[in-house]
Amino acid sequence: MLREPCSEGVIRGTKAPAAARGQRAVLSAAIVGSSMVFIDGSAVNVALPILQRELHASLAQAQWVVEAYALLFAALLLVGGSLGDRYGRRLVFGYGTLIFVLASIVCALSATLATLIAARVLQGIGAALLAPGSLALIGAGFGVSARGRAIGVWSAATAVTSSLGPLIGGILVQTLSWRWVFALNVPLAVVVFVLLRSVEESKDAEARGALDWSGALLAALGLGALTYAALDAQSAGHATPTAWIGVTAGVLALAAFIVRERVARYPMMPLETFASGIFRGTNVATLLLYAALSGALYFVPFELINQQHYSATAAGAALLPMVVLIALLSRPAGAVSDRYGARLPLTAGALIAGLGFLLFVEPGIGKDYWLTFFPAACVLGLGMGIVVAPLTTTVLGAVSPEHAGIASGINNTVARAGGLLGIAVLGLGYTAGLHTIMLAAAALAAAAAAASWVMLRPAPAEHA
Structure with a gap:
């Protein structure tokens, strides 16, 4: 979205x-x-x-x-x-x-x-x-x-x-x-x-070295195994032996991916970019926030169409206030971040987004949209609107200009991986109702706020 x-x-x-x-x-x-x-x-x-x-x-x-x-x-x-x-x-x-x-x-x-x-x-x-x-x-x-x-x-x-x-x-x-x-x-x-x-x-005349297909394969195997494990447990209603095998395989594959990136001559994800604490903290916040956002909002159309009996068009329009607010707030939020730093807006935005998820917890069947999903979508949009632009500026500001492209690519990949795992893991709670998923999403947003506040504190070396 x-x-x-x-x-x-x-x-x-x-x-x-x-x-x-x-x-x-x-x-x-x-x-x-x-x-x-x-x-x-x-x-x-x-x-x-x-x-x-x-x-x-x-x-x-x-x-x-x-x-x-x-x-x-x-x-x-x-x-x-x-x-x-x-x-x-x-x-x-x-x-x-x-x-x-x-x-x-x-x-x-x-x-x-x-x-x-x-x-x-x-x-x-x-x-x-x-x-x-x-x-x-x-x-x-x-x-x-x-x-x-x-x-x-x-x-x-x-x-x-x-x-x-x-x-x-x-x-x-x-x-x-x-x-x-x-x-x-x-x-x-x-x-x-x-x-x-x-x-x-156009090409990059300085591009050289072999492509890191091994790294890509290990990343796909690791993320795929974890996703399969979560969906298998969801289908069975409990953690199955197959699910545990998937979790083990996924963790081992991702560990092998990190080792591969450490020793590869031309890694697809150079680990030296994570030397900056600011870069690490921003990517942790990105992973948690996009896991919450993708994981929670994936199930909203199911709730609106299957439980609330919305038409497909009404379900598609239900979250428009959120996206509009994000579009309107991104530029001023970026300006605030440029002037005062990203730590406060990322922390505050993630907390507000968590409040938005909480407002989705119990809208009730058949209640008026304007009193239930609309305010929840607005608060969530307010929080994410404060967050999106500072994520960009913070990631780019944490690395040298010549590494801006790879830093951006890593952050995009982290966001995609967070969404992938968020949908799979949060889906484990859908049988208990949308409120369970939204509570989990709110917890992830709170964790993102904590990570932003703790990990984005400038280190003395970064002031120099």
Whole structure:
């Protein structure tokens, strides 16, 4: 539902040529390509309750429609950015769009849940190539003097498309079919391909070394095993031996990933970036907040459609106040963070977001939206609106300018991984009701606030 928490770093960390042509095409292609990913991600959530019924899937099986996509997206995001740097940003962006739209067509035509999940895996691969490529195109196509305006236009456009995604999904599901949520990507991809004809190719002449496929594989295995363990326990209603095996395998794979990144000559996630306590603290807060946000909001459409008997369109519009507030507050919150530091806004924003989750705890069946879900969405939007921009500025400020791109990529990956695990783990409580999930989300938000307050305290060395 939200764009990546630290997108601008990819743009700022990319060297632009002295003379760039077709800047309008570059910016338009980046906006349409990013919007395709954002609309798909948020619209699918609204379609899931209907999709689940039509394909006769259990709750845990339906979760794999989102989790399969999120898993590959998170695991390959950093590799996708490196591929563009080495082989051409326009080329990789184009292939990412092609994979994404072909997978979308398969999703739209899927007659079984297994086919849909397999297609979502391919969509995740396409998104991992497309998303960082769209940002890198802007960095390569605009000089320093024009880059700030391009960032502003891209940010505003993606904020609008992110906010409209659930509503668009609800309208398509209610008036046509859930399949049109995926089919919508076809005309958008056509627009991208037309625009790319006017975009010049660009590469990073300094990019070198082998791609870290081993690291990507270990990350995918670790996150996938943990996700499988949570969903298996959810299906059984208790921790099964298979679930424990999954947890063990996931922890071992992620431990092996850290070892691999420590010894690899060209790691996809250089561990030296975590030398800064500020960078570590911001990523811990990102992991906790996005686990809470994605994990909690994934189940809201199920509650609204299945329990509250909202139409798909009404369910899609229910959280619009939250997204609008985030879009309106991000710029002033960023300005406050720049002037006074990020520690206080991140802590306060996370606590307010936790209060928003608590307001979702017991809205009651059949009660008025304006007295239940609306105030909860507004408070949650207020909290997240205070948080999103300071997350970006803090991550970028914790590293040197030449490492801004990789720092941004790491923060995006952490956010994606948090969302992936949040949906799987918080789903364990859904059988007890939405209130259990919201209480867990509030606890995660409180933990994010504590991490921000404790870990973002500037060390004496960082004052020097």
